Every structure is written in structure tokens, then in C-alpha cells.
Amino acid sequence: MVGTGPGPIDLMAQRAIDAIKKAQAVAGYRTYLDLISGLLAPGQEIIGSGMMQEVERCQKALELAEQGKYVALVCGGDPGIYAMAGLVFELARVNGTHPEIEIIPGISALNACAALLGAPLMHDFAAISLSDLLTPWKVIEKRLRLAAEADFVIALYNPASKRRQGHLKRARDIILEHRRPETPAGIVTGAFRQGQSIRLASLEGLTGDNHGVNMHSTVIIGNSRSFTWNGHMITPRGYEKKYSYWQS
Amino acid sequence: MVGTGPGPIDLMAQRAIDAIKKAQAVAGYRTYLDLISGLLAPGQEIIGSGMMQEVERCQKALELAEQGKYVALVCGGDPGIYAMAGLVFELARVNGTHPEIEIIPGISALNACAALLGAPLMHDFAAISLSDLLTPWKVIEKRLRLAAEADFVIALYNPASKRRQGHLKRARDIILEHRRPETPAGIVTGAFRQGQSIRLASLEGLTGDNHGVNMHSTVIIGNSRSFTWNGHMITPRGYEKKYSYWQS
Numbered sequence: 001m002v003g004t005g006p007g008p009i010d011l012m013a014q015r016a017i018d019a020i021k022k023a024q025a026v027a028g029y030r031t032y033l034d035l036i037s038g039l040l041a042p043g044q045e046i047i048g049s050g051m052m053q054e055v056e057r058c059q060k061a062l063e064l065a066e067q068g069k070y071v072a073l074v075c076g077g078d079p080g081i082y083a084m085a086g087l088v089f090e091l092a093r094v095n096g097t098h099p100e101i102e103i104i105p106g107i108s109a110l111n112a113c114a115a116l117l118g119a120p121l122m123h124d125f126a127a128i129s130l131s132d133l134l135t136p137w138k139v140i141e142k143r144l145r146l147a148a149e150a151d152f153v154i155a156l157y158n159p160a161s162k163r164r165q166g167h168l169k170r171a172r173d174i175i176l177e178h179r180r181p182e183t184p185a186g187i188v189t190g191a192f193r194q195g196q197s198i199r200l201a202s203l204e205g206l207t208g209d210n211h212g213v214n215m216h217s218t219v220i221i222g223n224s225r226s227f228t229w230n231g232h233m234i235t236p237r238g239y240e241k242k243y244s245y246w247q248s
Numbered sequence: 249m250v251g252t253g254p255g256p257i258d259l260m261a262q263r264a265i266d267a268i269k270k271a272q273a274v275a276g277y278r279t280y281l282d283l284i285s286g287l288l289a290p291g292q293e294i295i296g297s298g299m300m301q302e303v304e305r306c307q308k309a310l311e312l313a314e315q316g317k318y319v320a321l322v323c324g325g326d327p328g329i330y331a332m333a334g335l336v337f338e339l340a341r342v343n344g345t346h347p348e349i350e351i352i353p354g355i356s357a358l359n360a361c362a363a364l365l366g367a368p369l370m371h372d373f374a375a376i377s378l379s380d381l382l383t384p385w386k387v388i389e390k391r392l393r394l395a396a397e398a399d400f401v402i403a404l405y406n407p408a409s410k411r412r413q414g415h416l417k418r419a420r421d422i423i424l425e426h427r428r429p430e431t432p433a434g435i436v437t438g439a440f441r442q443g444q445s446i447r448l449a450s451l452e453g454l455t456g457d458n459h460g461v462n463m464h465s466t467v468i469i470g471n472s473r474s475f476t477w478n479g480h481m482i483t484p485r486g487y488e489k490k491y492s493y494w495q496s
Contacts, residue, residue: 003359005261013355014258055487078355080362082485086370089482098478103363107261107326107353111251114328115351122334123383124391126374126400134486135371143372143398150394151387152374230346234337237330238382239303 001079001088002072003106006192007035011112016104023072027061029054032076035193058087065099078108082129082157109191110155113218116198117186118232120220124152130167131158144171148178153226153235156219159187160208168208168219175221179203184226186233189217200228249327249336250320251354254440255283259360264352271320275309277302280324283441306335313347326356330377330405357439358403361466364446365434366480368468373401378408378415392419396426401474401483404467407435408456416456416467423469427451432474434481437465448476 002019005011020026020039027047033040040046045064049057061073075083085103092099114121126147132140147154154175159168175183181204189197189212199211203221213219226235250267253259268274268287275295281288288294293312297305309321323331333351340347362369374395380388395402402423407416423431429452437445437460447459451469461467474483 008263010262010266011353013253013261015256018258078359078363080359080367081369082371085363086367086482086485087487089367089477089480090484090487093477101480103367105259105355105359105363107251107355108359111326111328111353111356111359115326115333115353119328119333119337119351121329123330124374124376124388126372126395126398128372139399140372143400146394146398147374147400150374150391150398152391152395229337229341232337232349234334236338237334239335239338 001085001101001103002074003078003104003108004032004036004074004076005107006077006109006112008192009036009038011107011192013104013106016106019104020072020074022070024069025061025064025071026074027057027071028074029057029076032074035076036074054084054087055091058084058091062088062091062095062097062099066097075106077112078106079103080105081108081110081127109157109218112191113155113186113188113220116188116191116196117220118234120153120186120222120226120233120235121155122235122237123223125155126150126152127155127157129157130171131161131164132167141174144174145177148175151223153223154221156221158215159217159219160213161215165208168206168213172203172206175203179224183224184222184228184233186220187211187213187217189214191218200231200233249333249349249351250322251326251352251356252280252284252322252324253355254325254357254360256440257284257286259355259440261352261354264354267352268320268322270318272317273309273312273319274322275305275319276322277305277324280322283324284322302332302335303339306332306339310336310339310343310345310347314345323354325360326354327351328353329356329358329375357405357466360439361403361434361436361468364436364439364444365468366482368401368434368470368474368481368483369403370483370485371401371471373403374398375403375405377405378419379406379412389422392422393425396423399471401471402469404469406463407465407467408461409463413456416454416461420451420454424451427472431472432470432476432481434468435459435461435465437462439466448479448481
């Protein structure tokens with residue numbers, strides 16, 4: 001299982017590149033295969049597929065691995081964060097097979113978006129997906145409420161899709177119960193890819209309709225101490241309390 | 249600001265390697281400079297330092313950048329996750345200067361440890377540092393309590409150091425108020441480095457004295473649905489509810 005990071009080859013680890021080049025078969029969602037097409041060789045079996053076919057794709061990759069093939073299952077970002085790593089283990093368990101599985105981590109959306117926004121994740125944070133395809137919305141709401149109360153920086157995965165337009169606004173409303181309306185928020189769409197967009201907003205302004213938020217976006221909402229400076233979003237770690245020369 | 253990932257050069261992005269090679273000055277905590285010593289060239293100014301001198305080191309890097317030098321400030325993992333990115337912006341703000349700052353993200357401890365444990369971060373999670381050097385312990389406790397109640401997978405950074413021995417057990421006690429004693433937990437020390445250790449335990453067993461937990465460890469505690477299988481720690485995403493063929 002290979003993490004391809006945000007997109008550009010030069011943000012992938014060499015270990016990930018080597019695994020893809022060495023593979024007899026490469027499986028992955030078509031968007032991610034396109035991003036790494038320069039690494040693929042003519043002799044390789046390619047198992048691409050559209051969205052919503054994750055189970056079939058992982059099952060196919062497992063079957064090939066069980067036949068003794070070296071298979072690279074590629075994931076955008078990191079296979080271990082909201083991606084395919086769990087599904088592969090779950091399927092192997094159901095199948096009753098024990099293929100050798102190695103996970104090569106990648107730079108996930110969290111890391112990529114934080115790097116483009118400034119330094120929003122300097123303190124404790126929570127990652128919450130707003131997709132209710134596999135999780136009841138009630139569970140998502142509860143997590144939003146408690147994360148807001150705990151003053152976590154909050155990274156929202158899957159803030160919107162064509163079918164889910166109102167979730168970001170609903171999340172904003174819940175978080176606003178515990179946090180100032182002017183709390184900084186960052187919206188990154190297509191991080192490190194062509195057409196990348198980086199926007200700063202306030203929590204109050206996250207109504208979802210005016211920031212081009214879509215399925216390629218990640219939203220990061222600051223904690224009670226986050227601030228913006230010079231176009232960057234920053235969460236302080238607490239050094240200013242420790243170092244007297246700070247004020248000098 | 250360059251993320252060097254967990255340690256091995258082949259888990260760094262090429263963009264990070266290039267930035268270090270191109271730099272006129274390279275600053276960083278000595279442990280991380282040692283890990284990338286193969287990338288350093290004789291002509292480069294090296295600003296190494298021991299722990300607890302982060303402020304001075306970042307200040308020096310900023311001064312050189314303000315003089316027009318290309319400076320690589322290296323961080324283990326990702327500069328954007330509990331690392332130096334925030335401090336650099338905060339110092340630049342205090343200094344009143346505006347050097348050009350670029351952050352090249354890396355594979356953080358979260359990603360590295362999850363990859364070695366299996367697939368613990370397939371669902372919503374919280375990252376909490378147990379270090380009370382810069383954060384009051386009361387705040388940490390509150391976050392632990394709410395994260396446990398929210399059923400987040402919980403990644404604990406800085407679970408122990410020579411001076412902080414009891415924090416992991418105190419965190420365990422709080423989380424146990426909301427989660428089963430047999431909840432799986434994973435302890436990874438020195439991820440992807442020589443002497444790396446990967447251990448599975450139960451939440452109840454996280455007493456901190458028998459797992460060799462130290463400042464190079466990260467601990468991941470599962471949510472209410474996490475399980476272990478074949479030596480791996482897995483948090484299900486929820487596919488089994490969606491796909492009827494799961495049970496076949």
C-alpha cells in the first residue's frame with residue numbers, strides 16, 4: 001500500500017516510487033493513477049476504477065497478492081489516513097488469507113494543507129470527516145461538538161461533494177457554539193496540484209457556498225488562540241509563556 | 249522549513265532533499281541533522297543545537313534568511329505538526345520581518361506509526377501531546393476526556409520523557425472512563441529507525457512502565473470499534489454496513 005502524497009512526484013518518498021516501479025500490478029483510483037502515470041511501465045497490470053468501487057479494487061489487489069504477485073495499491077495522501085489500508089486488512093480477514101502487507105506512508109491532506117496555510121497544527125487537533133456515506137451524521141455531529149469544546153484545531157476531511165452541500169455550514173454552526181465567530185479557518189483545494197486554491201476565512205464565514213469547497217478541499221479551523229498574520233494561519237504552541245525574551 | 253519524515257532518506261520527499269542540498273545554511277535539532285548527514289555538503293553553514301534551544305535556533309535561521317540566505321530549517325516528521333513551523337512565524341511576527349517562508353511537508357509520526365501498526369487511523373482521530381512543558385496539564389486532561397467521549401482514535405505525542413513518567417498512565421485512566429479496558433493500543437518507538445519497536449497492548453495495559461515508552465514513542469489508542477488481527481491494529485471505516493457481499 002503506497003501513499004502518493006498530495007500529487008507531485010517530488011512530494012512522494014523514494015520508497016514509494018520504488019515500490020510502484022517494482023510492482024507487477026498497480027491498483028488505484030483513476031485520479032491517483034493519472035497523477036503518477038509517469039512512474040508506470042508498459043508491462044504492468046493496471047487496476048484502475050472509478051470512485052465507489054474501492055471494495056472491488058482492493059479485493060482484486062489482494063487476489064493478485066495471494067497469487068504471489070508484487071502489487072502496489074496506490075492511495076492519494078497516506079494509505080493510513082481515511083484511505084484504503086483498513087479496507088485491505090478487513091478484506092484479508094474476511095477472505096481468511098494472510099498476504100504480506102507493507103504500508104509505505106505518504107504526506108496526507110492534513111500535512112499538505114497545513115503546510116500551505118502556515119502553521120495551523122502546532123497544537124492538539126482532531127480530524128473529522130463530514131462524509132455521512134459510511135458514518136451516521138449524528139456521530140459526526142457529536143464529534144464536532146466535543147472537538148469544539150475541547151478546543152482542538154479541527155481538520156475537516158470531505159467537507160463537501162456534489163451530493164453533500166450543506167455539511168460544512170452545519171459543522172460551522174456546531175463549532176460556533178464553542179468558538180469565536182472570527183476564529184481563523186483555512187480552505188485548501190487541490191493542495192500542491194495545478195489550480196490549487198488557498199483561502200483564509202473566519203469560522204463564521206464558512207457557509208460553504210462562497211469558497212469553492214468541493215471533494216478536493218480540506219478545511220482547517222483554528223483553536224481559541226489561532227491567529228492570522230501576513231496571509232498565514234498560525235496556532236501558537238505556547239513558547240511565549242516560556243521565554244522572557246519574547247517580549248523584548 | 250523542511251520535513252525529514254521518520255528518519256530514512258528514502259522516506260523523505262525529493263523536494264525536501266533538494267531544498268537541503270541547495271541550502272547555504274542548514275539548521276536543526278542535532279538528532280535530525282545526524283539522520284540526514286549524508287545530504288549535507290562541506291560548504292554549508294550548520295546550525296545544530298541541543299533540545300530546548302528551539303527559539304534560538306529558529307531565530308538564527310530567520311536572521312540568516314533576512315540576510316538573503318537560502319536556509320533549510322529541518323524538522324523530524326513534518327514541520328507543521330507539533331514542530332517548528334509555528335515558532336518561525338511567531339518569531340518573524342515579533343521581529344517585524346517578512347522573510348519568504350516555504351514549508352515542505354513530511355511524513356509525520358502519526359503517519360509513520362499508523363503505517364507500522366496496521367490501519368488504526370481509518371476513522372476520525374485526535375492528536376494530543378502529553379507534554380505539559382508548554383501546556384497546562386488541566387487542558388491536556390480536558391482534551392483527553394472529551395476525545396475519549398467523542399470516540400476519536402487518539403494519537404498521543406510525547407507520551408513520556410525522563411522527567412515525565414506518569415503521564416501515560418494518567419491519560420489511560422481518563423480514557424478508560426469512556427472506553428473498554430481491552431481497547432487495542434499500539435506503541436511505536438523509533439518508527440522506521442534502527443531499533444524500531446512496535447508493540448500492541450490493551451488500553452488497560454498502558455501503565456507506561458512496561459512498554460519502553462520514551463520520548464521517541466507515539467501511542468495510538470483505538471476507538472470503540474478498533475480491533476487487532478494477525479498482529480495488526482485496525483479501525484474499520486464502515487464498509488461492512490454498505491456492502492452486502494461482505495458477509496458472503
